[in-house]
Amino acid sequence: MLRRSTSRILILGAFYALYLVIGASVFCAIEGPDENKRKQELKDIRKTFLEGHTSCITDGELEAFIEKIVEAQNRGVSAIKNVTSESNWSFGQSLFFAGTILTTIGYGHVTPLSEGGKVFCVVYALIGIPLTLILFTAIVERLMLLTNAILSLLEKKLSHILTYLQVRLLHLAIIFTFLLVFIFITPAVIFTCIEKRWNFLDSFYYCFISMTTIGLGDYIPGDDVNQQNRALYKILTTVYLFIGLTIMMLTLATIYEIPELNIGSHFYLKSDAEHETEKQTLRKPTNNYNAAETEQSTFGGAKDNEALTE
Template sequence: MARFLVARVKVSWTALLALAHFAYLLVGATIFQILEREAESNNRNHFQLEKLNFLSNYTCLDGPALEQFVQVILDAWEKGVNPSGNSTNPSNWDFSSSFFFAGTVVTTIGYGNLSPSTVCGQVFCVFYALCGIPLNIAFLNQLGKCLTIHLGRLERGVVSVVPHKQTMEALTVSLFFITGSLLFLVVPPLLFSYVEGWTFGEGFYFAFITLSTIGFGDYVVGTDPEKQYISLYRSLAGVWIIFALAWLALILNMGARVVEHAIGLTQPGFSKQEEDEEVSSSRLEDSSKV
């Protein structure tokens, strides 16, 4: 009877989470459509109007010729060449930019504004990602463990001084979250805003989209041809991404544990089912060793 109840809890929570997941996607799709569709239509109409004005001002060109030139611009952009400026624009493949690109490959951010255009580069990118992504995951896990150890030491040190254990643990975790937020989500956007000429909102948007590994590519540091960047600028941005990803992964892991703990409090069978699964898996491992 108990096993039947546990199985029923497991199925119900799986169905509930699946329903919540798809409902979340539907709500997001609806809101994005409401917010962005009209702006896209306005931008498209504005672009078409600008093309008509351009043709009217330069009568030597016709529609097909202009469309061909637009395609040339799009092809250049897809290959990482900024259409604005001239041939003296900074290279996308100097060492600093290449280091930044390598970081976006192994972290699976993939902004999409730059990619290898040669066959050799594409083949190397495939094998580089195959080896680099697992290496990056292992490094982030190890870095997260180190952060967890230091956080645990900080908690024990605080608890040894103050007797209220749960309160001080909560304060320690909050301090860790606030400090990390300042180091990785507040100060970097300020620097990006200053260097790139963005607003703080745009800098914060870039930081979050980057650290969540979404990587739209609409905002990327060090790509403005009219600005002179220091040589290590994008390399430092790559280092920031690595350490910030480790911090964010730890925060998300803590959040997942809080959710699991809350589910365990409301549904005791859920925690019991997890314990049974852990015991069963450990038994299977022991039997396989024998």
């Protein structure tokens, strides 16, 4: 029988997945028509430009055309292939966008264009971001049970040759190696194979910028108009982002559990209380010593009085 907390996290996970799907569907429904309108406008501009400039083009006319192209590109509408590339607001693309909102990565390469889309984005993020933090924290708490079991095994096997701190550092090194291999290096290799314009450094750079939630948006998987199965590719990338951020949080939690590495604890308010506790601890031997002296002098005085009485 499942524990109550486990049942709750399964329900939370299911609700979170549903929340992602709902968000993707709403963004797709709201932003899709607006994007199609802008695509049609760009097609008309391109057609007019070609019909009106069969012989020669002035500098001003070329500049105006470029401005229209750049404006459309900045809003996520590409003019390549006669504006026939897949929509940025297909379900797969919308799910990817919703995932970047909830994880606060926010690449910024595609943004809501309509007023309704902007309003929904604000409300969606207000509810979804705290929900994401709750879900990640609950998952990391359970993963810590596994990592603590590994730590206990290491202590049992290596306690006779390593100090407690050395065992904890070895434990952290194992988790960090897992993070580096499976969240950074392996995905970078996969992205290098899929993204024809990316080298390994570009792919590794994308993984780092995403996992640290910096989200610069200069490298986005699946943005090539020639990319096949673009929607599925975006969905799988979204899954990677959620798994990667969970492992990142697990690594940070492991670091925080090592007092020698948790430098931030020295700047928290509780550090003042700990300092006062240390001061009291240092005072205790002195007080005991004084108490012992008092006790000794008291008994000594009593003995002297007894001797005088005798």
